[in-house]
Amino acid sequence: MSNFLNDNLNQSVFFDINYLEVLGENTFEYCLYKLLENDELLSDFYARYKNKHVGRKAYPPALLLRIIFYAYYRGITSSRVIESSCKTDLKFIALSAGMQPHFTTIADFVSTNCNAINTLFYKVLLICDQSGLIGKEHFAIDGCKLPTDTSKQWSGTHAELRKKSDKMKEAAEKIVSQHISNDSNKSKNKTLANEKKQTVETLLANAKKIDEFLATNEPRMGKGKRPKEVQSNITDNQSAKMTTSKGTIQGMAFVTAADEMHQIIIGAQGFGMGQEQATLKPTIECIKNNLGETIFNSSVILTADTGFSSEANMQYLFDEKINAVIPDNQFRKRNPVFTESNLYNKHKALRKKTRKDKAKTHAGVPSSEFKVNLDSHTCICPAGKELKFLGDDYEGVRGTYSRFRGELTDCRTCKMQSMCMKNPVKEKGRQVSFLNKEQTKTSYLDLMKEKVDSVEGRRIYSRRMWTIEPVFGNITSNKRLNRLSLRGEKKCTAQWLMFCLVHNIEKLWKNANEGDWLIA
Numbered sequence: 001m002s003n004f005l006n007d008n009l010n011q012s013v014f015f016d017i018n019y020l021e022v023l024g025e026n027t028f029e030y031c032l033y034k035l036l037e038n039d040e041l042l043s044d045f046y047a048r049y050k051n052k053h054v055g056r057k058a059y060p061p062a063l064l065l066r067i068i069f070y071a072y073y074r075g076i077t078s079s080r081v082i083e084s085s086c087k088t089d090l091k092f093i094a095l096s097a098g099m100q101p102h103f104t105t106i107a108d109f110v111s112t113n114c115n116a117i118n119t120l121f122y123k124v125l126l127i128c129d130q131s132g133l134i135g136k137e138h139f140a141i142d143g144c145k146l147p148t149d150t151s152k153q154w155s156g157t158h159a160e161l162r163k164k165s166d167k168m169k170e171a172a173e174k175i176v177s178q179h180i181s182n183d184s185n186k187s188k189n190k191t192l193a194n195e196k197k198q199t200v201e202t203l204l205a206n207a208k209k210i211d212e213f214l215a216t217n218e219p220r221m222g223k224g225k226r227p228k229e230v231q232s233n234i235t236d237n238q239s240a241k242m243t244t245s246k247g248t249i250q251g252m253a254f255v256t257a258a259d260e261m262h263q264i265i266i267g268a269q270g271f272g273m274g275q276e277q278a279t280l281k282p283t284i285e286c287i288k289n290n291l292g293e294t295i296f297n298s299s300v301i302l303t304a305d306t307g308f309s310s311e312a313n314m315q316y317l318f319d320e321k322i323n324a325v326i327p328d329n330q331f332r333k334r335n336p337v338f339t340e341s342n343l344y345n346k347h348k349a350l351r352k353k354t355r356k357d358k359a360k361t362h363a364g365v366p367s368s369e370f371k372v373n374l375d376s377h378t379c380i381c382p383a384g385k386e387l388k389f390l391g392d393d394y395e396g397v398r399g400t401y402s403r404f405r406g407e408l409t410d411c412r413t414c415k416m417q418s419m420c421m422k423n424p425v426k427e428k429g430r431q432v433s434f435l436n437k438e439q440t441k442t443s444y445l446d447l448m449k450e451k452v453d454s455v456e457g458r459r460i461y462s463r464r465m466w467t468i469e470p471v472f473g474n475i476t477s478n479k480r481l482n483r484l485s486l487r488g489e490k491k492c493t494a495q496w497l498m499f500c501l502v503h504n505i506e507k508l509w510k511n512a513n514e515g516d517w518l519i520a
Contacts, residue, residue, distance in 0.1 A: 019094040020033075023091070029095060031505065033095065036062040040123075041120060041123050042120070044115065044119045048116075059105065063096055064101060064105070065120075067092055069502050070091065072498060072502045075478070086100045110495060111494075118493075124501055125504065129291070131512040132512075134262075136259065136298065138460075139260070139287065139300060139302050140463070140464045141280070141283055142255070142304065143255040143271075143276050143279065146251050147249040148483070150233060150239050150251070152233075155231045155232065156232065158219045161234070162210075164210060165210040166207075172203040172204050175203075176200060210234060213237075219232065223273060238252075239251055239487070240272045241274075242273075252489065253273065253279065254270045254492075255276065255282075256472070257283055258468050258471045259467070260463060260466075260467040263470050263471050265471060265504055266287055266291060267283060277309070280308045280316075301325065306331070309329070314443075318444055325460045327461060331449070367433070372404070374402055377389040377402070381406060381420070383415070387404035387406050387407075388407065390404060399436060400436050401436065403432070404434075405432075406430040408425065408427070408428065411425045471503060475500075479502065479503075
């Protein structure tokens with residue numbers, strides 16, 4: 001038989017290794033280690049420890065942050081997998097100095113240090129700024145919707161949740177009544193009780209959970225101009241049900257701002273709402289808190305997509321003298337580059353063919369078909385009926401409007417009702433509004449449209465894509481973050497900021513000198 005080397009796996013071997021040498025030179029792990037060696041960065045984490053004179057020794061915050069950040073860098077989000085990696089993966093063993101924190105310790109560290117994580121993000125951002133990685137010429141804002149550790153099955157308005165509770169109680173009562181009706185057969189009765197008892201207890205427990213939630217929580221209202229009740233959630237009432245390209249999720253929108261120069265994240269916050277319009281102002285305030293109140297007094301340009309466009313937001317930007325380019329959702333239709341493109345027209349025709357838009361298939365009779373006299377406050381509908389004048393003080397985007405509404409009895413009996421009204425008549429007749437020309441005013445949306453439609457505006461807005469989208473691509477694709485493991489805006493924001501920290505540290509490692517990692 002040939003002479004081979006011994007490849008027996010059933011043997012014990014002692015390795016003589018140096019943990020620092022395992023990390024290597026000029027690696028992300030080494031950068032992580034050197035950066036977190038700075039006690040000034042971690043001073044806020046030390047405040048929660050009270051074991052100076054009593055109690056067992058605790059894991060150093062730097063150690064836990066090293067293994068958590070490295071796990072996120074590798075696309076690992078499970079605290080159980082992180083614990084296992086500290087036993088089997090040499091890089092994790094080196095970063096944890098041979099120690100093996102329990103998964104509950106790792107999970108508790110993430111969920112209980114929200115304020116310290118916010119402070120750490122700010123301090124690392126200052127290091128990035130001092131290292132020259134923030135250009136402060138162009139900031140881009142966008143949102144990323146992700147599910148959180150909550151169930152969308154427990155969502156609904158208060159009326160819907162109350163109805164769901166009643167149905168559960170009725171189902172439980174029905175099971176009990178069927179059980180009583182079969183009481184003549186004792187053996188069957190005993191078997192039935194064993195099978196159905198757990199079901200009845202679960203239904204009643206869930207109904208009680210809903211009732212307690214309704215008794216202690218007010219209905220959630222939207223953030224629009226005329227707020228309506230939005231769905232609450234029993235497991236996490238700070239989350240929201242939102243529609244994404246991958247379906248409907250129960251989660252949060254993480255609105256993030258990045259600098260163009262190296263895609264450094266300069267601010268991020270989680271919001272339990274699907275609409276982005278109400279998140280623009282808090283995000284700008286977050287940027288000011290991180291980079292200084294006067295950051296927008298310089299030549300900084302701010303861009304965001306159409307989801308942030310609203311009259312109130314545009315007014316805020318103009319009042320604050322922030323140089324921003326935020327287009328409305330019709331800006332591409334006004335751009336000849338798109339309207340004359342064969343590819344654009346092809347997709348436009350496809351969308352028009354497949355779109356199931358009831359509002360467009362049944363748009364109703366336009367207000368231009370109504371005969372109106374604003375001087376005498378009279379309005380006649382196409383059917384010849386006179387509408388009631390509701391006043392001329394309605395504030396709209398372009399100015400004040402005069403409103404008219406049809407009588408309920410006239411609209412109910414009108415032969416043109418199906419053509420005139422989008423929805424069946426219930427409590428109100430057809431309503432139309434007309435702009436008072438003598439009170440017309442230029443809206444802030446119109447001012448932004450002029451800015452966006454200019455050659456310079458289109459050029460500036462084109463820079464948004466390569467500034468913010470690579471950030472989300474890195475976090476959700478490279479780092480494989482597809483779900484937050486916590487609940488509540490504060491905790492979920494902290495976990496999102498930890499991924500943002502990994503992103504910024506990675507940029508710091510690739511683009512800054514080693515000496516810059518040690519800046520206090």
